[in-house]
Amino acid sequence: MRQNPDIEISLVGEEATIDLGAKLALNLRAGDCISLIGDLGAGKTTLSRGLIQAILGADTEVPSPTYTIVQTYETDPAPIWHFDLYRIESPHELIELGFEDAEDDIMVIEWPENAGSLLPSQRLIVELIFTDNGRSARLTGTTPEWKQRLNDIFDRS
Secondary structure, X not given: OOOOOOEEEEEOOHHHHHHXXXXXXXXXXXXXXXXXXXXXXXXXXXXXXXXXXXXXXXXXXXXXXXXXXXXXXXXXXXXXXXXXXXXOOOOHHHHHOOOOHHHHOEXXXXXXXXXXXXXXXXXXXXXXXXXXXXXXXXXXXXXXXXXXXXXXXXXXX
């Protein structure tokens, strides 16, 4: 059963997806986990790129980690671990990749459903959906803190 999103945003064009990533980046803290859900081509990597480049600069190369499975970026307040779990067949494979070590840092996870029970329960869920006008993003905080942070980010009381 899917939760109602806390925030729903229309994303018209790639730039809107990049801007959403940048907006989220401004509020990241050590220990944060962002789960990116969506079909192939929905914009998960584009959002990740916007988030990482907002912190490290637009010239930072942010490739899709589809084949490497994880890319790490040294940032302040904590390193960012960008996971793409599309090719993961079992959550046990994640242990070898340092998945549990990343929980104290910032995790951005594409295809989070493949993490199984290893996926942190306290996270921001960003679901990217194709619409008639392009895409939309449904943001759901799994904790009261995430819900408050979403209200602060998007200036909603």
